[in-house]
Amino acid sequence: MRTRPRPARWRGFAGVGLLLAGLLLAAYLNLGPGPTARAGPSTLVLLPRGAGVSEVSRVLKSSGVIRSQLLFQVLARATGAGRSLKAGEYDIPSRAPVLSILSDLQAGRTLHRSVTLPEGRTSAMIVRQLQNTEWLSGDLEVPEEGVLLPETYRADRGASRQSLVDRMRSDQQALLDRLWAARQPGLPFNSPREAVIMASIVEKETGQADERRRVAGVFINRLRMGMRLQSDPTVIYAVSRGEPLGRGLRASELLSRSPWNTYAYSGLPPTPIANPGKASLEAVLDPIQTKELYFVADGSGGHVFARTLSEHEANVARWREIERARAGGG
Numbered sequence: 001m002r003t004r005p006r007p008a009r010w011r012g013f014a015g016v017g018l019l020l021a022g023l024l025l026a027a028y029l030n031l032g033p034g035p036t037a038r039a040g041p042s043t044l045v046l047l048p049r050g051a052g053v054s055e056v057s058r059v060l061k062s063s064g065v066i067r068s069q070l071l072f073q074v075l076a077r078a079t080g081a082g083r084s085l086k087a088g089e090y091d092i093p094s095r096a097p098v099l100s101i102l103s104d105l106q107a108g109r110t111l112h113r114s115v116t117l118p119e120g121r122t123s124a125m126i127v128r129q130l131q132n133t134e135w136l137s138g139d140l141e142v143p144e145e146g147v148l149l150p151e152t153y154r155a156d157r158g159a160s161r162q163s164l165v166d167r168m169r170s171d172q173q174a175l176l177d178r179l180w181a182a183r184q185p186g187l188p189f190n191s192p193r194e195a196v197i198m199a200s201i202v203e204k205e206t207g208q209a210d211e212r213r214r215v216a217g218v219f220i221n222r223l224r225m226g227m228r229l230q231s232d233p234t235v236i237y238a239v240s241r242g243e244p245l246g247r248g249l250r251a252s253e254l255l256s257r258s259p260w261n262t263y264a265y266s267g268l269p270p271t272p273i274a275n276p277g278k279a280s281l282e283a284v285l286d287p288i289q290t291k292e293l294y295f296v297a298d299g300s301g302g303h304v305f306a307r308t309l310s311e312h313e314a315n316v317a318r319w320r321e322i323e324r325a326r327a328g329g330g
Helices: 008-031 053-063 069-079 098-107 123-131 161-181 192-205 209-225 232-240 278-285 309-327
Strands: 042-047 088-093 113-116 152-155 294-297 303-306
Touching (some): 042 053, 053 069, 192 232, 209 294, 294 309, 303 309
């Protein structure tokens, strides 16, 4: 008996079946867990602004986080996500499914980096730190002293350094407006700028949080009485614009006629000597009420305070003994 040949349409159905089976297998392989990260638990991927679906899929494939550019493009267009993929830096976990990656890109779940600018740094120091932060972009000019609020700031990779400095400036102004409006009555400041100058001195004089309002109270007492502030950090600023000296101050420097030398002149110096943090700004606008006029290091990282010159001289003598003992290895 002769076998009747199958109609052409059956051969076509068989071909379609094989194609569908192949597509189902490809979908299973590509919609499940993605590739293992080449190094570590995740992969950093940077998607440029203006990139379309094809370019995004190329970047993802070259980074090793998806298996198929074609499947990603099909899913992105089929779901409508391709119209709203967000640029930025993504931290994609190892073996992340393609649908999970697509969801993150559509929602813009980018990696937010941060940079911490410590209190008490000069504007030049802050600019230097930002210039050395490789994931930021653009150049900077050094802003005037004391107009930036040191803090930890979050930003995306590629954010401009200037935009970060602008935020530091506006954040300080907003904080200063609030603190100035609620300031303690009777303070010897004619403007918020004078409060910033005083806060910069307090910032450099003590790193102890529980001392700031007390140190501020001492300096404010001196201002009210017309006494010279006699703050070593102001002399250091006169010598090096705030860069560490790596040594003690010389007698000739204490006698210099620089306008920042508060041993030579009464009142505040002409500008801040650093960028004070929030706590120091709060301290000078709400200082402790005290009759103290003097303080000196106590040898443990803090200070000892005094109301009278004789008390202060005794405290200074004890500090000199501590210094001699340390120098002698005792």
